Amino acid sequence: MKKSVLFILAILVAFNISAQLDRSTPPKPGPAPKVNIGKAKTFELKNGLKVFVVENDKVPVVSYTLSLDLDPLVEGEKAGYASLAGDLMSAGTTNRTKAEIDEAVDFIGASLSTRASGMQASSLKKHSDELLDLMTDVLYNPSFPTEELEKSQKQMLTGLKSQKDDPKAIDSNIKSVLRYGKNHPYGEILTEESVQAITVDDLKSYYNTYFRPNIAYLVIVGDISVKEAKKQAKKYFASWESKEVPTYKYDMPKAFEQPKVVVANKDGSTQSNVSLSYNINLKPGHPDAIKARVMNQVLGGGSFSARLFQNLREDKGFTYGAYSSLSSDELVGSFNAGASVRTSVTDSAFTEIIYEMKRMRTELVPSDDLQLVKNSLTGSFSRSLEDPVTVARFALNIEKYNLPEDYYETYLEKLNAVTPEDVKAMADKYITPENALILAVGDVPNMKASLQKFAKDGKVMMYDFYGNEVKAMPLPADLTADKVIKNYIDAIGGSEAVTAVTDYVLEGSMSVQGMALNMKMYSRRPNHQCVETYMQGNLVSKQVFNGEAGKMVSPMGEQKIEGEMLENMKTESILFPETQYAELGFKLELLGADNVDGKDVIKMKVVNPSGKEQTVYFSRTSGLKVKEVSTTPQGTMSSTFIEYAEVNGVKFPKKMNQSVGPQSFDIVFETIKVNEGIDANKFDI
Incomplete structure (x- = not known):
């Protein structure tokens, strides 16, 4: 009975409190919480290196971050060399090769990375001296091996090609150039020319000029006392030689007076x-x-x-x-x-x-x-x-x-x-x-x-990818899509030579995500095609069309080609379909003048009989096809034709770049055979 009375009283009290609350007004926020931030301990070596230490013994790990307080640098015609210098500091020293550095870091379960503005390393505390020995070897004795520079340049050039089809990369480049100007450190962008111009001497010059202790900070965080940190800092970094480092001043870029x-x-x-x-x-x-x-x-x-x-x-x-x-x-x-x-x-x-x-x-x-x-x-x-x-x-x-x-x-x-x-x-x-x-x-x-x-x-x-204004010349008033196609056919050899081609074979090589591949493309009139891809001599994929039916062979098995893809293959496998656009039912639309990689081109929309659209670019000077762009389920696919070779009086693309979504790769056709006959078995389904 007593518990029941207390329970009823509790309900009445709660109801009374609830009735007095104004729930339409949210409670006022309280005062900002007090922040108690642990203090970093600091000291400075005689060479000017400033050291910050934050003790944290929760896990037995220590990290070392070295950062340079640099003014932004205008790199000019060799834009990208500072980034490469930073990246390649850990690619070999006068004492160790890159492989030996990587193996030593892995052996102690550590991490070590370098960049243009410093380096970072971390490991278990018990391996910290071994790690610092590696870190300072990289800091004092980088050798910048030529082969590693060439490898990095190739990677940068491949990245540039894929970025040309990336809207965000295009946006970033144009914003950089227009808002800051090309002579401002924030307005510089990478180009193929600037990357290819970088030498080992450029990397050494950057390192020798800017990697100095008097503009550097060393941040040590982890399971380490200030006393231990001072001992390590003096042992490993006191011999780092100080030197005056150039400083730079830049004017504030002018704002746009109107949008x-x-x-x-x-x-x-x-x-x-x-x-x-x-x-x-x-x-x-x-x-x-x-x-x-x-x-x-x-x-x-x-x-x-x-x-x-x-x-x-x-x-x-x-x-x-x-x-x-x-x-x-x-x-x-x-x-x-x-x-x-x-x-x-x-x-x-x-x-x-x-x-x-x-x-x-x-x-x-x-x-x-x-x-x-x-x-x-x-x-x-x-x-x-x-x-x-x-x-x-x-x-x-x-x-x-x-x-x-x-x-x-x-x-x-x-x-x-x-x-x-x-x-x-x-x-x-x-x-x-x-x-x-x-x-x-x-x-x-x-x-x-x-x-x-x-x-x-x-x-x-x-503007284009490089931040250059595109000023394409207007097209002649009497130019038509049919005339552009006729100029293209004349440019590759003329109608008579082209129609005399009954078959051809293209054999080429490419590298995709570091994998070396070989490609063989067999084409025979009227519309037979077989494309084979090999890795280390082994067939990894095959696509065949015999004029009526098609199939794909891959490590996943064999698949019959049907539907829209099959309809597209019927026209895409035709030898030089441009010579038959009218009778095949292709629709052409002249889109105007444009610019591709600094070349004036004529832009055209081509729609095949099954409705697939392509944007095709033809050089205004040579008449040759420069680029094709289409949309696939994997993303936008573009093919850029870089070089043509003449065989039996007809020009074929010898070098081309293909990109699909973020992937980009070059194809070089080392062998082109025309009218030498192709075994009919190649097109068996």
Whole structure:
């Protein structure tokens, strides 16, 4: 009975309390939590090397991060050499080969990596002396082997080829050139010429000039005491010779006086990569930095509740995600907003991005929305403190950027103090779409005209992958698609010579993801084709079409080709189909003038009888085919024809580059045989 009475009383009390609560008003946030950041211990060697130590004995691991405080460098005609110098420091020393370094690192279960601005290494504490012996051998005695440089150059050149079909890479290059200029360290981009011009002497010169202790910081984190760290630092780094290092100053790049509207072409693309960007003057640790970050988080800083995401994805359905970033930098800060959208809504996406940017300047952010953003940033900051590396990074930033000693300890207080008025003030100062580069990468013919409204003068300029303006000469008024095809047939040998070809065999080689492959392509009139791929002499794939039926053979087994793929093979296997476009029912559309790798070309859309579209480029000077682009289930596929060879009076592509999605590879046909006969068994199904 007594328990029942108490239970009833408890319910009545709870009901009374509930009745007095106003649940329509959320509780006010409490004061910002106090931040107690462990202090990094610091000391300096006689050669000027500054050392930061953060003790953490939770796991028996120690990491060593060496970083150089360098001014950005203009690399000029050898752009990329600083990056290669950093990467190849660990590719061999005067005492060890690359293989010996890798084996020694693996043997103790460690990691060791180098870069243009320093190096990083970590291992179990018991192996720390062995690791430091390796680390300082790499630091003091890099040999920069010629063979490793050549290997890295090939990898960089392969990467450049694949980037040419990557909308984000195209976007990045053009933004760099137009916002900073090619003579600014942030405006330089890699080219085939700059990569090929780099020599071992360039790498040695970079190393000897910039790898100096008097501009370096060594951060040691882990299961180590300050006393032990001092002993190791003196033993392994005290002999590092100091030397004056060049410094550089650059003018702030000029802002655009009005929106600069630019497009870049990506044939076969069903989407546009859209971005709106400009430079800002915001240094690390500036009093605006925290408030400006909060403002950007509201606009598009990465969360689902950000305005760009809510507008372009949730409301309009234009994209999977839309974001913005606002970055501080010692030299030049930046703002960027963008998304990947359907081609048909390219202009609408820009309209909505600009609308949200302007709304940040005209409306106060609701307090509840602002509090959600501050809560999210508070959580991220607090979680970062769990990593001892964060403590070391904070100490390093305070030293490098001359920040107040309590900058990070009071970070959450400053964050919590940001008001809606502060956010609007930051938007007024840093959100300036009227001075932006408005850039869209995609199918230019289907989006260029719709972007004219964003330019005050109505001009939409076109740039290529290298940040060069594309100024293609207008086509002659009397030029037709049929004339272009006739010029192409004449260029490869003429109708009589081409129709005299009854069969041909192409034998070539290529490298895909480091694997050496060989290809043999057999073609015979009217439309028989067999393509075989070999690895180390073993057949790994085969595709055959006998004029009626087709099959594919791979390690997965044999598969019959059917449906749309079979229909496409019927026309794609025809020898020189250009000579029969009219009777076969191909549809041709002249798209205009263009530029491919610096060459003036004529651009044409070709649709085969089954409806498959291709964009084809023909040289305006030679008439030869320069490039083909089509869309496949694996992504956009492009073939660039680099060199032609004449056999029996007909020119065949001898060197070509193919890319499918992110993969890119070169094919060289060493052997071309014409009218020598092909065994009919090659086309058996």
